[in-house]
Amino acid sequence: MRAYAALLRLRCLLLLQYRVAAFAGICTQVFFGLVRVMIFDGFFRSSSLAQPMSFAHTVTYIWLGQALLGMLPWNGDREVQDLIRTGNVSYELCRPVNLNGLWLSRCVALRSAPTALRAVPVILTASLLMPPEYRLAPPASAAAALAWALTTAGAVLLAAAITNLYSIALLWTISGEGIARLVPPFVALLGGMLIPLSFFPDWMQPLLRWLPFSGLMDVPFRLYLGQLGPGDLAGALAHQLGWAFGLALLGQWLISRGLKRVVVQGG
Amino acid sequence: MSGIRLYGRYVSLSLQSQMQYRASFVMFALANGLSALLEFFATAALFARFGSLRGWALPEVALFYGMVHTAFALAEAAGRGFDVFHLHVRNGTFDRMMLRPRSTVLQVLGQDFQLLRVGRFAQGLFVLLWGAASLGMRWTAESVFLAVLSVVGGALLFSGLFVLQATLSFWSVEGLEIANTLTYGGVEAAQFPLSIYRKWLREFFVFVVPIGCINYFPLIRILGRGDPLGYPGWAAWVSPAVGLGFFLVSLRVWGVGVRHYRSTGS
Amino acid sequence: MAQIVVENLVKTFKVGRRQAGLWNALKGVARREYTTVRALxxxxxxxxxxxxxxxxxxxxxxxxxxxxxxxxxxxxxxxxxxxxxxxxxxxxxxxxxxxxxxxxxxxxxxxxxxxxxxxxxxxxxxxxxxxxxxxxxxxxxxxxxxxxxxxxxxxxxxxxxxxxxxxxxxxxxxxxxxxxxxxxxxxxxxxxxxxxxxxxxxxxxxxxxxxxxxxxxxxxxxxxxxxxxxxxxxxxxxxxxxxxxxCIPMERRLVVNGVAGEVALDIAGVRQVTREGDRLSLHFDPDRIPPADLIAQLSRQFLVRDFLVENQPIEETVARLYAEWRL
CATH class of the missing domain: 3.40.50.300 (P-loop containing nucleotide triphosphate hydrolases)
Structure with a gap:
């Protein structure tokens, strides 16, 4: 826990150093949030069919997504990946720490620090400065806010577990690089980063709900919106944490197998 | 040796380098194409729910989508040197370029011709042709010519964005993923006809970062539709030139960046 | 005719300065301090x-x-x-x-x-x-x-x-x-x-x-x-x-390995003696005491089995010039 706090601090420090970049990042996220909102505005104005989500809810969903974009596992931990690519990972074996645990805490820091810093300005802009119909709405209720906060923490853990797998995949050099490139787009799609999951065809819904990725954005956001009630919280957390734990175990197992390969190959 | 022939040699050497890793090349190209296709899948899902988007049907939007992706893929392949320019600054490659008696722009472009972008290119072309086929569109010589010209113009425009992004790295080395967001966000915005956006945003994409120009006006003409925005018909032929203009302006801005770099060395 | 002429070249850099700590980093977002470094x-x-x-x-x-x-x-x-x-x-x-x-x-x-x-x-x-x-x-x-x-x-x-x-x-x-x-x-x-x-x-x-x-x-x-x-x-x-x-007294360094027991040295021409475990290093001025004499003197105190004479590293020369010119 203390190691994690130190890592988080370090990441924040690193990010604060690049203030121009941070400001530009916030601006582009707001800007393209607006583009997305307008696309959905266009769709909603074009059809009178009943939709799984109202326009107002969709707008709020999009803004939350823009604010928490950095939380999503769309890339791996650069430093760990370089460690593996250069073969220096063999030296890590000499250290008396659990590699999976260490890398996981790094991933948690990677997923939470930038988000913590960027989310607040984006949320403030989206809820105060936008035209009324394009505004981020407050949580449906105090209970919804609490449920959202809890599942967002769960989403960070889940995202970290997935992020870690991208790095670990690199232990299998060529196919691992392919996986590390191929999987993030699927995660983006299945996690509801491109469009809210509810808009996908109905036959896909059971699969989408079962897969871990719905726990990244879709479930926390639906709790925020009140589409899922406080009664769904326990199930949502169990889904997130169950997957996070399972993927962390998978990571552990893959590391022990993958490192053997590295050692045999001579790194 | 002329600049163009030298560039050709750079490209050929870059391709030779990439062919050293054939297995990963195939895999990366596939991943590149597939990941782009997923975005189209999300768009198609929305059309399945809503039916149409402000009077545009999915096959029509597929044309916009396909054209912007082919153009972007070309820019990604040819403009890779600018896309990862901050790395060239950090590891001293740019200093090396300054020590050679050739234009630095030519050398940066020559650093890498990233062939794996063929994945996105093929995907964009596939979506484009699918859209045209679904519409039962007849390709005339004029529309093919206009489409090709527009894709080239679009590639130039996106390359210009990469050049601006690279210029940024003379000031701030980290956080260039942000500039990337701008480019990718632009691609996302241009996947849809310009007319669906509000006026101020449309004008931003026509007059400031003219991403809208590169596919909207030419496709209006190719589709033979009236422009709901009421821009003049000849805009179709102007827009490819806009890409070139944007690229040239970006190079001037880049020149300012180089001057800054030479006076601060940061 | 000279091939390269350099006259009075000056180059300064602005370097961002920041105190450690999260609070100072936050302050740095609003206002940043710079110091000027004269590289040339x-x-x-x-x-x-x-x-x-x-x-x-x-x-x-x-x-x-x-x-x-x-x-x-x-x-x-x-x-x-x-x-x-x-x-x-x-x-x-x-x-x-x-x-x-x-x-x-x-x-x-x-x-x-x-x-x-x-x-x-x-x-x-x-x-x-x-x-x-x-x-x-x-x-x-x-x-x-x-x-x-x-x-x-x-x-x-x-x-x-x-x-x-x-x-x-x-x-x-x-x-x-x-x-x-x-x-x-x-x-x-x-x-x-x-x-x-x-x-x-x-x-x-x-x-x-x-x-x-x-x-x-x-x-x-x-x-x-x-x-x-x-x-x-x-x-x-x-x-x-x-x-x-x-420009400066040219020093050499003598490194003796495998030294056992207490050693007390006071030899003219030796500026500095450091001891690390069984390794002894002496900075000496070869003009004042030739290496052979130095080793002979050491041999009187203990058995010199293995030794090495080194040039002074460039860093040390520069460091001594700094000290000398109080730069």
Whole structure:
């Protein structure tokens, strides 16, 4: 826990150093949030069919997504990946720490620090400065806010577990690089980063709900919106944490197998 | 040796380098194409729910989508040197370029011709042709010519964005993923006809970062539709030139960046 | 006529300063403090054609800034600089066509391709006629013994092999002036010797002017007749190696291994004695006490089984010059 706090601090420090970049990042996220909102505005104005989500809810969903974009596992931990690519990972074996645990805490820091810093300005802009119909709405209720906060923490853990797998995949050099490139787009799609999951065809819904990725954005956001009630919280957390734990175990197992390969190959 | 022939040699050497890793090349190209296709899948899902988007049907939007992706893929392949320019600054490659008696722009472009972008290119072309086929569109010589010209113009425009992004790295080395967001966000915005956006945003994409120009006006003409925005018909032929203009302006801005770099060395 | 003239070159950098800690980082978002660093603070020297000059100084002294200015990469704040009649940063293209630059830590060859491909590319970059290029390349290949290396992807070459290829690459366009930035860093002993021998011949036989920056005093001793030392942006010394030696009492270091028990030494001419476990090192002035005498004296106290006499490292020389000039 203390190691994690130190890592988080370090990441924040690193990010604060690049203030121009941070400001530009916030601006582009707001800007393209607006583009997305307008696309959905266009769709909603074009059809009178009943939709799984109202326009107002969709707008709020999009803004939350823009604010928490950095939380999503769309890339791996650069430093760990370089460690593996250069073969220096063999030296890590000499250290008396659990590699999976260490890398996981790094991933948690990677997923939470930038988000913590960027989310607040984006949320403030989206809820105060936008035209009324394009505004981020407050949580449906105090209970919804609490449920959202809890599942967002769960989403960070889940995202970290997935992020870690991208790095670990690199232990299998060529196919691992392919996986590390191929999987993030699927995660983006299945996690509801491109469009809210509810808009996908109905036959896909059971699969989408079962897969871990719905726990990244879709479930926390639906709790925020009140589409899922406080009664769904326990199930949502169990889904997130169950997957996070399972993927962390998978990571552990893959590391022990993958490192053997590295050692045999001579790194 | 002329600049163009030298560039050709750079490209050929870059391709030779990439062919050293054939297995990963195939895999990366596939991943590149597939990941782009997923975005189209999300768009198609929305059309399945809503039916149409402000009077545009999915096959029509597929044309916009396909054209912007082919153009972007070309820019990604040819403009890779600018896309990862901050790395060239950090590891001293740019200093090396300054020590050679050739234009630095030519050398940066020559650093890498990233062939794996063929994945996105093929995907964009596939979506484009699918859209045209679904519409039962007849390709005339004029529309093919206009489409090709527009894709080239679009590639130039996106390359210009990469050049601006690279210029940024003379000031701030980290956080260039942000500039990337701008480019990718632009691609996302241009996947849809310009007319669906509000006026101020449309004008931003026509007059400031003219991403809208590169596919909207030419496709209006190719589709033979009236422009709901009421821009003049000849805009179709102007827009490819806009890409070139944007690229040239970006190079001037880049020149300012180089001057800054030479006076601060940061 | 001088080939390089540098007069009163000044270059300052603004460096962002930040106190440690999260709170200070947050403050830094709003307001940032800068300090000005004078990387070059009135540097002047001139070089005649055919000289082989060692340009030395500790890290951050201004060596690489000087090289960047002379190479046309960086524009100085003020001062005059002419290389073969051209101002480097004003006529970059014409200027860089006539110089060669080797960075010891940065390979300029294409990583995944054989060096021969890079050589061909350089021919096109520098617009060298094919016949001239072939002749020059064959000469370099023979001199640097590259024949077998040319067809191997560069990434598979050893550091020493790579450096030899890099040297050749920098000379293909036959520049009359060569900058070598730490050319021997990280090389094994054999490669170091090969590089030094090549550079010496290049200078003597072809009359190429060489500016060599290095931390390796052996490079300087083997090659340079003239040494320019820079520290904190200023030229501290410009003259022959012998003159540099006489500037400060030239020290040697004697290291004795396997010393057991207490040792009490008070020998005239020995400045400093340090002890680490069974290893004893003594800084001494060879003019006041010849090494043989010193060892004889030590042998009286204990059995000297294994010893080593070292040149004073360049850093120490510079450090002592700093102390002496209170810089």
């Amino acid at each position: 603070d009135g540097v002047s020297f001139s070089l005649e054609p055919g000289e082989l000059v060692g340009y030395i100084g500790p890290n951050g002294a201004g060596k690489s800034t000087t090289v960047k200015v002379l190479g046309g990469i960086m524009v100085p704040d003020s001062g005059r600089c002419e290389v073969m009649g051209l101002v480097p940063w004003k006529a970059r293209m014409a200027h860089v066509a006539r110089i060669g630059v080797v960075f010891g830590q940065r390979c300029q060859l294409m990583w995944d391709l054989p060096a021969a491909d890079s050589f061909d590319l350089l021919r096109d970059i520098y617009r060298v006629p094919a016949a001239v290029h072939r002749k020059k390349r064959d000469m370099l290949v023979e001199r640097l013994r590259l024949a077998e290396l040319l067809t191997v992807p560069v990434r598979q070459l050893s550091l020493g092999q790579r450096m030899r290829c890099d040297l050749a690459a920098s000379l293909l366009h036959a520049p009359p002036l060569l900058f070598l930035d730490e050319p021997t860093i990280g090389l094994d002993a054999v490669s170091k010797l090969a590089v030094r021998e090549f550079v010496r011949d290049l200078n003597r036989e072809n009359g190429v002017t060489v500016i060599l920056t290095t931390h390796d005093m052996d490079d300087i001793e083997a090659l340079c007749s003239r040494v320019i030392m820079i520290g904190r942006g200023q030229i501290l010394f410009d003259g022959t190696l012998e003159k540099l030696r006489s």
